[in-house]
Amino acid sequence: MLTSLLAFSDELPSLLAFCLVSLIFFYVHKLINKRSTVPPLPPGPTAYPIIGSLPEMLWKKPAFRWIHNVMKQLNTEIACIKLGRVHVIAVTSPELSLEFLKKHDSVFASRPDVSSARLASDGYLSPAISPSGNQWKKMRRVMVSEVLTNDVFRRLHAKRCDEADHLVRYVYNQCMNSHKSGVMNVRDATRHYCGNVIRKMVFSQRFFGSGMEDGGPGIEEREHVDGLFTILSCLYGFGIADYVPWLEVFDLDGNKKMITNAVKNVRKYQDQEIEKRMEMRKLGHKSDENDILGILINLKNLQNELLLSIREIKAVILEMMLAIIDNPSNAVEWTMAEMINQPDILAKACEELDRVVGKNRLVQESDLSELNYVKACLKESFRLHPVSPFNLPHVSSKNIVVGGYFIPKGSHVALSRPGLGRNPRIWDEPLRFKPERHIVDEVSNVLLVDHDLRMLSFSTGKRGCPALELGSTTTTMLLARLIQGFSWKQPLSTNNIDLVESEHSLALAKPLIARAVPRLESKIYLQLV
Structure with missing residues (x-):
């Protein structure tokens, strides 16, 4: 018995070693099998440990063009770009976009917590760029239930009409100016029209200062609008601090300084108007609800x-200014440029306006539903010439599989506007400006939004744009008034408008300069004076 025990004790280390090796093998095998059941990440460039592809992003600016080039090289409609510890998921597929924003909308209903958005929203006090939570719910409810209602939209109709009339009067003044002879900066006109509209709706005033004698913007409005576009260029603009937060204090790319100064320049005009009205409220004067600030x-x-x-009011008003100013102005500038280069398209749009409205009065908002070809031209610009490379990013609230790919919790999902709108699998002749593609038949109403996400003009889902009616109306009215009231041609020194994108954005590389000539009877313009 003793001999047996001694023999067993001699074999015990070998037995324990065997059991340990077997146990390790079992767990490694189980881990390998478990990993093999997890779908892969979307394809993307090889990333460095910890920093991911940040060096490439910084070296190959602008980041959005680098990302699109990566997707083109990999021949994929979904890509995973590792920036720091963040997985950025870029998408150019309508089918996958629908999965993200409709099928799995609840998972991707929040926004990333990033430096640029925090600075623009004063610590996430406004709805559109705030992560999900009680503050977002509160402010979203205010916008949907109190501000962007059909009743408020109707009540502010006269203010929008004033600005549409002012636009025509301003362009007419350029035509009558012997020094300008109708040659004007269309980008300037479209951007400031959008600024005038939202200022009038919010503050009941067109200008913060006195404006120019010819009806153009003054120094105050130019600084205000320039500041808004600077904020938009920085917001979710692939700044280093958006992916490596502890680097924000060093501001290595200058993003923090740019957005901070721009917010300051914009708010120095807006905030004083808000503070005046709040002070009157404290003195017992009920604020007039004939504008959005009063509401x-x-x-x-x-x-x-x-x-x-007052902080929440200031933050939400800044966000409203950002939301209305860029998309309509960009779409109309590109549409005008395409139309001038293709006079048959411009003639067809004018023919529709003459048939629906006539030449004895100016087009009104009540006419817009019948202007299908005009809206088709705008929709084609939204498709071919979107205002920004990506929509506002969504963040994944949990690990999830979409389209057969693993999307980790915390991923930033960005739908590519040009990637969707110019997708050759979806669109015939994707780089050709062809408005007819959006007209299904003679009776269907053309909408500027595409619910199938084959293009992205206005977002959808829980984070969808609640100001769709205002955005569509502002855009259509702007183009309709410009082409009904005036004939447009290239300046005398050029034969064609150069339709080249800016290197750093999707806007025209150079502002559209065009020559306007009144096409209606003079009495129609003179009654606006």
Whole structure:
């Protein structure tokens, strides 16, 4: 017995070693099998440890063109770009876009917590760029239920009409100016029209200052609009601090300084108007609800207390300014450029306006539903010449599989506007400006939004644009007034408009300069003076 025990004790280390090796093998085998069941990440460039592809992003600016080139080289409609510890998922497929924003909308309903968005929203006090949470729910409810309602839209109709008339009057003044002879900067006109519209709707005033004698913007409005576009260029603009937050203090790419200064320049005009109105409220004067600021100031909670703080009002008004100014102005500038280069398209749009509206009065908002060809031209610009490379990013709230690919929790999902709109698998002759593609038949109403996400003009889902009617109306009215009121041609020194994109954005590389000539009777313009 003793001999047997001694023999067993001699074999015990070998037995334990065998059991340990077997156990390790079992768990390694189990881990390998488990990993093999997890779908792969979307294809993408090889990333460095910890920093990912940040060096490439910084070296191959602008980042959005580098990302699109990576996708083209990999021949993929979904890609994973590792930036720091963040997986950025870029998508150019309508089918996958629908999975992200419709099928799995609840998973991707939040926004990333990034430096640029935090600075623009004063610490996430406004709805569109704030991560999901109680503040987002509160501000989203305010916008949908109190500000962007059909009733408010109708109430502010006269203010929008004033700005449409002012636009025609301003262009007419350029035509009558012997020094300008109708040659004008169309980008300038479209951007400032959008700024005038939203200022009038929010503050009941066109200008913060006195403006120019010919109806153009003054120094104050130029600084205001320039600041808004600077904020938009920085917001989710692939800044280093958006992916490596601890580097924000060093501001290596200058993004923080740019957006901070731009916010300051914009708010120095807006905030003083808000503070004046709030001070009147404190003195017992109920704010007039004939504009959006008045509506926001007078909102009450269930305890009959003011619903919004002055900081929240300032933040949401800044976000409204950002939301309305870029998309309509960009679409109209590109549409005008394409039309001038293709006079048959411009003639067809004018013929529709003459048939629907006539030449004895100016087009009104009530006419817009019948202007299908005009809207088709705008929709084609939204498709071919979108305002920004990506939509506002969505963030994944959990690990999930989409389209057979593993999307890790915390991933930033960005749908590519040009990638969707110029996808050759979806669109015939994708790089050709062809408005007819959006007209299904003679009775169907052309909408500027595509619910199948074959293009992205206005976003959809829980984070969809709540101002779709305002955005569509502003865009269509702007183009309709310009081409109904005036004939447009290239300046005398050029034969064609150069349709080249800017290296750093999707805007025209050079602002559209064109020559306008009145095409209606002079009495129609003179009654606007």
